[in-house]
Amino acid sequence: MKKIIITVDGFSSCGKSTTARQLAKELNYVFIDSGAMYRAITLYFLRNHVDWNNTPSVEEALKNISLEFVYNDYTGKSDMYLDDENVEAMIRDMVVSENVSEVAAIKEVREFAVEQQQKMGEKKGIVMDGRDIGTTVFPDAELKIFMTADITVRVERRFKEMFEKNKSITLDEVRNNLEMRDYLDTNREISPLRKADDAIVLDNSDLTPDEQLQIALGWAKERMQ
Ligand code: DC
Numbered sequence: 001m002k003k004i005i006i007t008v009d010g011f012s013s014c015g016k017s018t019t020a021r022q023l024a025k026e027l028n029y030v031f032i033d034s035g036a037m038y039r040a041i042t043l044y045f046l047r048n049h050v051d052w053n054n055t056p057s058v059e060e061a062l063k064n065i066s067l068e069f070v071y072n073d074y075t076g077k078s079d080m081y082l083d084d085e086n087v088e089a090m091i092r093d094m095v096v097s098e099n100v101s102e103v104a105a106i107k108e109v110r111e112f113a114v115e116q117q118q119k120m121g122e123k124k125g126i127v128m129d130g131r132d133i134g135t136t137v138f139p140d141a142e143l144k145i146f147m148t149a150d151i152t153v154r155v156e157r158r159f160k161e162m163f164e165k166n167k168s169i170t171l172d173e174v175r176n177n178l179e180m181r182d183y184l185d186t187n188r189e190i191s192p193l194r195k196a197d198d199a200i201v202l203d204n205s206d207l208t209p210d211e212q213l214q215i216a217l218g219w220a221k222e223r224m225q
Contacts, residue, residue, distance in 0.1 A: 001224040003029075003124040007134035008216075009193065010147035012181045013158040015204055015212065019147065020129040021077065022213045027127070027220060032120055034130035034137070036080040037067050037113045038104040039091035044082060045103060046095065052103055062112045094162070094169070097177055101184035104131075110190055132191035134199050142223045144199035145216060153205050154178060 006029070008020040017033050024031035041062075045052050050061045069078040070086070079088035090096070103109055110132075117137045120126060128137065134144035149157075159174045185193040195201065200219060204212045 004142035005138045006127040006143045007141045008129040008145045013154045014147045014149040016129040019212045020127045024127040030126045032128040040082040042100045042103040101181045105188040131193040134196035136191040144196050146195040146199040147202050150205040
């Protein structure tokens, strides 16, 4: 079977990472959560008070940022490291979620992240999830999946996830954040979120994680022949 590149794009909190990670595990492929890279850059900007509306400040800051995914034996997942520090938990905080779409819309930030993502795919055998993976990062990928789910389902899923860490979070806060990110991600100038013409839509509103995985696995195996 040949090694391929699989891209999984779609709106916030529609289960992209879960499906992409499981798919990679089944195929013995590398899984990359590209959103974690934009989140880590946002965390750096917030911590270091980088004025991201000022291009020279952004360029200077990016020179000091080193991003790396390191496999965690305990969780069985890769953690995001920012300058040798494990920031996996911090990049999921609400303050990062509230600012990440703005940071991810900056041209220099996207160039910085996309270049590293493309390098990760040089040897193929990779599943990467994000917003522009099938359109910009790997336009020639052999399998492109565009995931979507009903907004109510997405809000509930995200709320459950966030409530475990922060009991004061409300359903409205989660909904507002999701809607705002969807709007910014879809309407930004550079590499907006959109379905690649050759992507297959996977609507998982009524699917269990295992059903989604089996569908995606079937598509992947066809393309690997
Ligand atoms: O997948 P996520 O929700 O963790 O992504 C966080 C943000 O990063 C999301 O709001 C948009 C941005 N993003 C992006 O612009 N391009 C990607 N390939 C991945 C994420």
